[in-house]
Amino acid sequence: MAQAHIIFYDIISSLDPPAWSPNTWRVRYALNIKGIPYETVWVEYPDIEDVCKEIGAAPTSTIAPHYTLPVIQDKSTGVVISDGPLIVEYLDKQYPDTTQLFPPGTIALQAGFTSAHGSAISPINHLSLRRTNAILNPRSQEYIRRTREQAAGKKIEEITPVGEARAVGWEKYRGGLGKVDSWYQKSEGPFVMGESITFADITVVSWLVFLKIIFGEDSQEWKDIAGWHNGRWERLVNTFAKYQY
Incomplete structure (x- = not known):
């Protein structure tokens, strides 16, 4: 597997551990199933838009720009991707030796x-x-x-x-x-x-x-x-x- 350095942006809660969002869980599970190393950056809701703009993450709705998590930043390629399914598609293609969560022809x-x-x-x-x-x-x-x-x-x-x-x-x-x-x-x-x-x-x-x-x-x-x-x-x-x- 190509060396990965993924930064995963997730929504923090008051719980320990803090993970809770069904949307971000999809990417966390994908990373763990694939065995791709990553670090989590925890973000409060009111900070999501500023964080996304700072790292160059695209809005997930363009009718009125709306920024959401999950987002990943792949330091090994410079790629920043928003939206769970698109992130997992990217991980499948960039790291083909890992478990393929979108097998060929199933997207x-x-x-x-x-x-x-x-x-x-x-x-x-x-x-x-x-x-x-x-x-x-x-x-x-x-x-x-x-x-x-x-x-x-x-x-x-x-x-x-x-x-x-x-x-x-x-x-x-x-x-x-x-x-x-x-x-x-x-x-x-x-x-x-x-x-x-x-x-x-x-x-x-x-x-x-x-x-x-x-x-x-x-x-x-x-x-x-x-x-x-x-x-x-x-x-x-x-x-x-x-x-x-």
Whole structure:
């Protein structure tokens, strides 16, 4: 493998260890699965745009320039890349002797899978918002509260459903995961593509680990998820545990 010197920009939390974001988990898992050495630079939410501009990272939305993490900076090539899937595609091509997470001919297929997965689990976005904000440091908490409330026109406490609405939301999320489970059932192995881990599996696991982290391993929320669909999600998370850090 070509000598790598990757700087990985991730969003910090108040937890120890600080990793939590499902979007950045996808790149952290990829780097660890590939065995590519890297160092993490932890960034607070309100600093993301300035950090990205300083290192030359492109915005991930060009309608109104919007900067997000993950970003990597490959010191061995001078390349700076934004956006999880693009980062992993780059790592596959630049370091071909590592595990290929986008096997030849699968980029379009996996893009379709990850899009469908995102739609299937979308009810979790509002259900998790309040807990997500609670694990951040004060500066990032203020930023998320201000930007999300401005976009939604209501308080975070009003965005996150409670009571019966919460129960309905969780049932919709379980149904969405049930759809994903049905896709896995068609596989001839534990992963989407049989016996081989791909970016599709990393995406699924990243969202599950995110929920396990923000709600807590001993929470009823995680216990429920772990028991759904014959325990598939807990098994998948446990399989990836060796690639977390």
